[in-house]
């Protein structure tokens with residue numbers, strides 16, 4: 048048995064380009080919430096569950112999302128960020144819109160995975176709208192099928208830095 | 213009395229590999245439905261195409277698989293559900309996608325079609341444009357009375373999207389109803405008309421924690437239809453990937469149950485072991501979940517140079533901790549929380565054909581690796597079953613299956629044959645069935661190829677058997693345990709939402 052406590056992965060800087068573009072966007076936002084962490088609410092809009100598997104991995108000790116002040120919450124009412132996965136099936140459009148309405152302003156919307164970015168492989172199906180942006184405004188996209196946890200984390204940290212500026 | 217075999221013997225058969233598909237009149241189809249109960253046969257899947265309704269049966273004593281079909285006449289076919297209630301959801305799906313009516317079915321409500329698609333019956337020869345979009349109305353938790361607890365479809369817990377309506381008496385669930393179809397992506401229409409290679413991307417995205425299993429079942433169905441076999445190296449690599457997927461999936465489940473049952477140590481350790489394994493998988497196969505790594509005809513790429521060592525090292529970490537994780541499950545906190553929770557009924561498990569850990573925790577030993585999956589016979593996989601059928605036993609079976617998968621991967625890598633990775637697929641016509649044992653039990657794919665293109669296809673995810681069981685299991689449970697029971701049964705959504 049291994050008794051050594053595992054250490055989280057060392058961290059590099061958040062992606063500077065993403066940070067810059069997000070910071071520019073935020074200047075228009077109503078209020079900067081300096082020094083605060085971000086509460087993230089996941090909204091599944093029809094994913095194959097692959098993106099969820101990688102989001103769940105963010106909670107394991109090697110990524111340890113919470114050390115950055117990022118945490119998942121269950122209610123949109125307590126969320127700063129809506130993190131959306133899936134190609135936006137027509138059957139889940141209302142659920143996404145309800146979650147968006149219930150999230151207090153100012154709020155960020157992050158589309159995670161190729162499906163949420165533009166429908167991914169499911170683009171063109173009668174049953175999907177093809178990406179989060181077709182129902183609510185999106186601030187950040189993180190591509191990949193599914194995006195590995197390290198990439199999701201880099202995106203969320205960029206958001207965190209932009210939010211602090 | 214006419215037995216099911218009598219009916220089959222006199223029926224005409226179409227070529228479908230490896231099992232011929234029998235064409236039955238409406239009368240014989242109905243008679244077979246009744247006879248299947250006395251045999252008893254197990255209904256594995258029920259689907260349709262534009263001209264026929266199909267059903268896939270298992271004869272558990274003879275260990276044979278029997279596909280049967282009956283023509284759609286004037287838009288109708290005789291329902292299975294009055295005799296086999298588990299068929300009702302399939303019948304609703306068939307109606308929503310093809311428009312065929314199951315005559316005398318026990319439930320005619322829509323299933324996948326929530327009133328939002330621009331067309332009705334999207335799989336029919338001529339789909340009908342929808343004139344008014346009227347989305348399904350969902351209960352609002354704030355407006356419902358105390359008697360009704362609606363959960364989902366969006367849970368906000370990094371979960372799949374599914375809706376549960378629980379009718380309560382105090383805190384006890386009196387009645388549970390599952391509403392699914394939220395994640396319906398029109399997968400079958402996207403697969404139709406494509407080559408098997410192109411369609412495999414959709415098979416791989418039916419249900420991500422069973423992406424390898426669905427990909428193998430789809431690949432085997434294709435290979436059967438074209439009467440070719442994947443090369444031995446590809447078969448061995450598929451086994452490695454499928455068993456790695458099983459370990460990763462079970463570790464994910466152990467982590468999740470650890471979290472929900474407040475066992476910090478189980479959660480932390482299983483989460484870490486899973487991550488270690490996925491990183492090894494990425495190094496060995498190029499993708500953490502091994503999506504698109506299995507393709508019709510073989511495997512997409514070889515295991516990386518040094519890949520076997522990387523995998524074996526990760527497995528070594530898991531092996532060294534299994535005993536202590538098992539002890540944590542026997543410790544008072546977790547054992548008390550899980551004992552007796554989410555208990556399944558043996559008869560219902562058998563009648564619904566529930567497989568995987570849930571089936572095996574309730575006395576049903578069925579596992580396609582022991583009799584049907586290529587390459588496994590030499591490895592002699594061991595299957596454990598228990599009778600208690602509760603959440604505690606299911607975690608112990610998951611731990612047992614992890615240890616057995618460790619052994620199977622070691623043996624498969626040890627004897628990895630040299631040779632090609634794929635076999636060429638002819639541009640031919642044919643029909644085939646394939647299967648694979650996923651983390652949730654047996655997956656079945658049926659398809660028909662027309663000159664190298666998919667004319668018709670149906671994948672049967674284990675969710676079709678698990679959810680009807682879950683509704684019964686939830687009845688009588690404490691409403692606060694709903695999430696834990698859901699996790700213990702590992703209820704999926706995307707795979708059966710299609």
Ligand code: SF4
Nearest residue numbers: 095097160161162192
């Ligand atoms: S992006 Fe890929 S992994 Fe994520 S939901 Fe879509 S198909 Fe699944």
